[in-house]
Structures are given as C-alpha cells and as structure tokens.
Amino acid sequence: MSVFDGKLRIEVAAASGIEAVTKRELVRLGYTPEGAERGRICFEGRFSDVLRANVFLRTAERVRIVLFSAPADSFDALFDSVYAYPWQEVIPSRGRVTVNARSHASKLFALSAVQSITKKAIAKKLMNCFSLSSLEESGEEYRIEVSLESDVATVTLDTSGDGLHKRGWRTYLGEAPIRETLASAMLQLSVWKADRPFIDPFCGSGTLPIEAALMGRNIASGMNRHFACEDFEFAPKLRLEVQREAEQLIDRDVKLRISGFDIDRDAVKLAMKHARAAGVEGNIHLQTCDMRDVSSRFKYGVIVTNPPYGERLLQENELRTLYADFGKMCTALEEWSVYVITSYRAFEKYFGRRADKVRKLYNSELECGFYTFLGARPPREGRESKTE
Numbered sequence: 365m366s367v368f369d370g371k372l373r374i375e376v377a378a379a380s381g382i383e384a385v386t387k388r389e390l391v392r393l394g395y396t397p398e399g400a401e402r403g404r405i406c407f408e409g410r411f412s413d414v415l416r417a418n419v420f421l422r423t424a425e426r427v428r429i430v431l432f433s434a435p436a437d438s439f440d441a442l443f444d445s446v447y448a449y450p451w452q453e454v455i456p457s458r459g460r461v462t463v464n465a466r467s468h469a470s471k472l473f474a475l476s477a478v479q480s481i482t483k484k485a486i487a488k489k490l491m492n493c494f495s496l497s498s499l500e501e502s503g504e505e506y507r508i509e510v511s512l513e514s515d516v517a518t519v520t521l522d523t524s525g526d527g528l529h530k531r532g533w534r535t536y537l538g539e540a541p542i543r544e545t546l547a548s549a550m551l552q553l554s555v556w557k558a559d560r561p562f563i564d565p566f567c568g569s570g571t572l573p574i575e576a577a578l579m580g581r582n583i584a585s586g587m588n589r590h591f592a593c594e595d596f597e598f599a600p601k602l603r604l605e606v607q608r609e610a611e612q613l614i615d616r617d618v619k620l621r622i623s624g625f626d627i628d629r630d631a632v633k634l635a636m637k638h639a640r641a642a643g644v645e646g647n648i649h650l651q652t653c654d655m656r657d658v659s660s661r662f663k664y665g666v667i668v669t670n671p672p673y674g675e676r677l678l679q680e681n682e683l684r685t686l687y688a689d690f691g692k693m694c695t696a697l698e699e700w701s702v703y704v705i706t707s708y709r710a711f712e713k714y715f716g717r718r719a720d721k722v723r724k725l726y727n728s729e730l731e732c733g734f735y736t737f738l739g740a741r742p743p744r745e746g747r748e749s750k751t752e
C-alpha cells in the first residue's frame with residue numbers, strides 16, 4: 365500500500381492570468397476544481413487523474429500531489445511535521461530527493477534553511493524506516509516543494525518533471541518564441557474553433573499554428589513526452605491506459621484551415637520542422653511571406669498572434685509602422701476576429717482600432733496586453749462574444 369493508491373489532492377500550477385482557462389480545462393476533463401488564484405488550482409482525484417492532468421492539460425505549467433499541510437512557525441515544528449509523514453510510502457530507499465521552498469507572510473522565510481530542514485527530516489525518516497545509516501540517492505528524482513503561507517507549510521511532490529510547456533516537438537527555440545502553454549491559453553481565450561479559418565501572420569517557430577492544430581485534431585498536448593511520476597517506484601503503472609484514452613480521442617478526419625506566415629525564411633523552416641515533429645504538418649499551411657501580403661478568401665476567420673515587441677526585436681518607429689500595416693491587413697480581412705499579445709502599450713493607437721477587451725498576460729515575465737478585436741460571427745450565430 366502506498367499513498368499513490370488512495371485519494372489524492374492534486375495541485376495544478378498555471379501562469380498568472382490564465383488560471384481560469386486551466387480551471388475550465390479541468391472541468392472539461394470531468395473534475396471539480398477549487399480556487400484559481402495565485403497560479404494554483406486544486407482538485408481531488410486518484411493517481412490516474414495525475415497522469416490525465418499531465419497528458420491532457422494544455423495550459424498548465426506542472427501538476428503536483430499535495431502530500432500534507434501543517435502549521436510551521438518554527439524550524440522545529442517544520443521538522444516534526446515533515447518527519448511525521450510516511451515518506452517510506454512515497455520515496456524508495458535509493459530515491460534522490462530535491463527540495464524547493466517558497467514563503468509568503470511567514471516567520472520562516474530563509475528558503476535555503478527551510479529546504480535543508482525539510483530534506484533532513486525526510487532523510488532521517490527514510491533511514492529509520494529502511495534501517496540505513498545513509499542514503500545512496502542513486503535512483504529517480506523526487507522533487508518536493510515546501511510552500512509556506514501564513515505559517516502553514518504545504519508540502520507537495522512534483523509529478524511532471526520537465527515543465528508542461530515542453531510538449532516534445534520543439535527542437536530549437538527560434539527568435540522570441542512564445543510558450544506553448546501561453547499560446548494554448550490565447551487560443552482558448554479566443555473564439556477560434558476547429559471549423560473556422562486561422563492565421564498567425566507572425567508565426568516564427570510555429571507555436572500558435574501548431575497548438576491550434578493539436579487542439580483542432582484533439583491531440584493531447586502531453587502525448588509525446590515522459591512525466592516524472594511514470595518513474596515513481598511505488599505508483600501504479602497507468603501511462604498505457606491514459607495513452608490509449610488520448611489516442612482514441614484524436615480526430616483523424618477533421619479538415620482544418622490553419623496558416624502561419626513569417627517574413628523570416630529560417631523561422632518558417634523551423635516551424636515546418638516543428639509541425640512535422642508534432643505530427644500536424646498535414647494540417648498547417650506554412651509560408652515565408654511579409655504579413656502585408658497576407659490575405660484570405662475566407663470570412664469569419666480568427667487571427668491569434670504574437671508580433672514583434674519593441675523591447676526585443678525592432679526599433680520603435682519600425683514597430684509603429686509594422687503595427688499600422690498590420691491594422692490595415694486585418695481591416696482587409698472581412699469579419700475576422702483578431703487577438704494580439706504585445707507589451708507595447710500604445711498598440712491600439714498604431715493598429716488603428718480600439719480593442720473590445722484587453723487582458724493582462726505575461727510572456728516570460730514581461731507584462732503584456734492581450735488585445736481582443738471581435739469580428740462578426742458566422743451568419744446564424746449573431747455577434748461575436750467570448751465569456752470568461
């Protein structure tokens with residue numbers, strides 16, 4: 365019997381500003397999530413649900429199991445409550461333990477001391493339980509996090525390993541790529557659905573079109589990668605089951621109209637390579653092209669894009685001209701909805717339209733606006749809107 369066989373409290377970490385999107389994903393997966401603040405959403409489940417969350421969530425950064433919470437207003441109290449936990453049911457004698465700490469509004473704020481006390485308590489417990497005088501730490505890694513909030517320590521075990529933005533298809537980063545998790549959140553905040561045309565006119569290494577194609581074909585974002593919890597010695601081996609579920613859900617017949625354009629030939633080559641690695645090259649049209657020459661014969665399409673930002677890629681005057689020309693290109697697309705992430709605060713002025721909504725999002729710590737310009741809905745459906 366191990367803790368992995370019973371009911372678990374599962375904590376999903378999401379980037380600031382997209383918690384509500386991740387929460388909706390959990391609801392669609394059949395769970396009842398609680399809270400969606402400060403980058404954390406929790407739900408109850410079993411070990412199979414830990415794997416499902418890792419495999420299916422498109423916007424989560426990582427998935428952890430909450431082992432316990434206990435008051436910890438002194439190092440002695442922290443040591444005692446960590447020692448009291450049945451670590452021998454979680455970590456085998458050769459397990460490699462790493463501890464990370466966070467503290468907010470708590471007496472214990474020296475993070476390296478919190479880490480070393482926690483690690484000592486875990487090691488002592490394991491040595492006692494396995495009758496050892498020292499720990500080899502030659503096996504798999506078990507990443508523990510201690511999070512102190514108002515003098516209460518919550519201790520979690522990471523189950524993802526690499527961050528969940530790593531889907532397994534990206535080979536090289538390209539210039540200023542957007543995180544896959546953020547790209548997926550932007551798509552989910554848009555009105556785009558698989559039956560509508562999609563264009564990213566600044567596609568770079570292809571993140572947005574690839575995420576759109578994965579969504580459109582219902583390919584789980586974590587299908588092609590490994591998770592730390594698959595190596596947990598005491599956990600049930602359920603990956604094959606979850607993998608089968610994911611495979612059955614793939615839509616192999618859907619017709620998608622997804623295009624990505626970029627002025628940089630090398631970026632487009634990279635996007636093609638990535639699309640191939642993600643298994644969606646047949647679903648995306650990628651082309652080297654100046655955004656100014658992009659057009660579409662379709663109506664009611666959706667643009668979701670991450671154009672250059674001043675700080676990173678262009679001079680301010682070039683950026684203003686680019687945004688003005690982008691505005692003209694969008695106006696020429698009849699009835700399209702447009703979504704743009706940029707840190708440039710005067711974006712609307714140069715784009716030439718006032719956004720219907722601006723939401724605050726972070727791209728690699730950089731505060732950005734996510735600008736929504738709604739077009740019309742396809743006939744029978746009335747005016748476009750997206751509720752959150």
Ligand SMILES: C[S@@+](CC[C@H](N)C(=O)[O-])C[C@H]1O[C@@H](n2cnc3c(N)ncnc32)[C@H](O)[C@@H]1O
Pocket residue numbers: 538539540541542543565566567568569570571572625626627628631653654655656670671672673686
């Ligand atoms: C912030 S990057 C996009 C990164 C992309 N989202 C990714 O994940 O790789 C902006 C892209 O705009 C492209 N770009 C700049 N000016 C352009 C133009 N006039 N037409 C099309 N693409 C342009 C750049 O080559 C660059 O790849």
